[in-house]
Amino acid sequence: MTTKQRICITVNGVRHEREVEPRLTLVDFLRHELYLGGTHVGCEHGICGVCTVLIDGRSARSCLALAVQADGCDVTTVEGLRDGATAQLHPIQQAFVEAHGLQCGFCTPGFMMTTLELLTENADPSDDEIKEALGGNLCRCTGYESIIASVRLAARRLREQQGA
Ligand code: FES
Ligand code: FES
Incomplete structure (x- = not known):
């Protein structure tokens, strides 16, 4: 026992x-x-x-x-990620929806959490930096381009939100 x-x-x-x-x-x-x-x-x-x-x-x-x-x-x-008080989606979640960063959605929580870490450390990552950060997350559906576009959009939205 x-x-x-x-x-x-x-x-x-x-x-x-x-x-x-x-x-x-x-x-x-x-x-x-x-x-x-x-x-x-x-x-x-x-x-x-x-x-x-x-x-x-x-x-x-x-x-x-x-x-x-x-x-x-x-x-x-x-x-x-979602705002507990307003129930609003986090900008990362919103960006994945708008830029079609998911299809079946199975991989999506992992991609979003990795994206959160990346954008906390680097507010304006290059495509290469995004690819490097997300390299340990696998997706069987999207072909990755739309995921990278989602991260770019999320980064822009977060910078706008912070007035950068
Ligand atoms: S389930 Fe943990 S890395 Fe695949
Ligand atoms: S959206 Fe289906 S595995 Fe990534």
Whole structure:
């Protein structure tokens, strides 16, 4: 019998305390303990990037991280993008809609979280910088051009919002 471990993780600004199995992955914690299904599960081997979340502001594969490793951390998932008060889509989400950055949408949460990290660090990335940042996320539908266009649009909107 495995001893459960008490953890406390803040997800999208809300503190959650749970007793979990030490082997529970972070993505399973998010999906099955907190019912946040926006973070998808694909390869479960760290290859596809669909499970990408931010842990203390840095992108991470939540299929490779254990929930116990995120104890005491701030985790942001795709559900945290939308404005909680107004229910308005985040400019990244809006840009993916407008620039057709998704088809089936399976890869989209991962792309959006990677984009959030990129645009937090670099408000005006070049196409090469966008490709470099998104290189660890796989999409089987779009051919990537519309995703890159979505990131460019999101970057422009965020700069306009910040008056840059
Ligand atoms: S499900 Fe995590 S990288 Fe593919
Ligand atoms: S939109 Fe279908 S996998 Fe990317």
